[in-house]
Amino acid sequence: MGAGVQGILQLEMLLLVRPISRARVYDISPDRARDFAARHSSRLGIEIEPMGKLGAALGYADIVVTATWANEAFLHPGMIGPGSHITTLGADQPRKAEVNAELLRSSLFVCDDRDLAVTMGAAGGAGVGAEVIDAELGEVIAGVHPGRTEPDQITIFGSVELAFQDLVRRLARLSESFERRYRAPGRFSAAGVVEIHVSNADRRTDCTLRPCSIISGCYHFKLALHRGYPERCHRVRHAVAARNSLD
Numbered sequence: 001m002g003a004g005v006q007g008i009l010q011l012e013m014l015l016l017v018r019p020i021s022r023a024r025v026y027d028i029s030p031d032r033a034r035d036f037a038a039r040h041s042s043r044l045g046i047e048i049e050p051m052g053k054l055g056a057a058l059g060y061a062d063i064v065v066t067a068t069w070a071n072e073a074f075l076h077p078g079m080i081g082p083g084s085h086i087t088t089l090g091a092d093q094p095r096k097a098e099v100n101a102e103l104l105r106s107s108l109f110v111c112d113d114r115d116l117a118v119t120m121g122a123a124g125g126a127g128v129g130a131e132v133i134d135a136e137l138g139e140v141i142a143g144v145h146p147g148r149t150e151p152d153q154i155t156i157f158g159s160v161e162l163a164f165q166d167l168v169r170r171l172a173r174l175s176e177s178f179e180r181r182y183r184a185p186g187r188f189s190a191a192g193v194v195e196i197h198v199s200n201a202d203r204r205t206d207c208t209l210r211p212c213s214i215i216s217g218c219y220h221f222k223l224a225l226h227r228g229y230p231e232r233c234h235r236v237r238h239a240v241a242a243r244n245s246l247d
Contacts, residue, residue: 001057003027003036006067006089014063015044022047026057055079066090066098073100073126082152088122092160097125099156104132107154112137112162122158
């Protein structure tokens with residue numbers, strides 16, 4: 001649901017983790033839905049069908065992603081089939097809602113942060129509190145909560161997009177960027193510290209990299225070599241450092 005930038009990003013990411021061969025797109029603007037399908041179907045190599053009605057788009061859907069500006073819930077019990085999953089992204093500010101309270105109550109509802117889900121996310125937008133939240137995403141990933149327990153269970157993930165999630169994505173991209181530029185593997189942590197091993201002829205140099213500033217979308221680091229070399233400042237370009245480069 002929603003034929004904007006977030007919609008295509010979500011579809012692209014889903015294709016990395018699920019064998020999707022067909023997608024449907026619905027938008028309150030039929031022209032946007034048709035344009036979405038025309039632009040991205042051949043590019044992604046899957047069938048994308050624009051739908052004129054919300055109910056038709058939802059029919060037999062295994063995965064439903066909503067990325068809208070709606071301030072009134074439009075997903076209700078009976079509209080979602082057994083075993084389906086919903087990711088609701090639009091309810092990321094107060095007074096925005098996509099999934100109604102009863103559907104949240106009857107499903108397995110996982111959020112990224114309990115407090116934020118109530119104050120500005122899917123739960124609060126539907127007019128309910130933390131009692132509808134079954135787990136945080138981190139609890140499912142860590143095995144603290146089992147997640148889906150029945151094949152017919154409807155699952156819902158409500159995200160307000162936490163800053164550290166952006167950081168993790170950007171650190172992963174930064175590691176790739178560093179490896180491409182310096183031809184050396186590097187693993188960046190949330191603290192901005194990485195151990196890097198650079199082979200120079202027969203000698204291997206061990207070093208750590210610490211960020212000292214971010215200027216114009218580029219990370220600036222001090223590279224401290226561990227074998228008595230003086231500190232040097234390296235500029236590592238990171239195309240996705242600026243938030244708007246992903247949004």
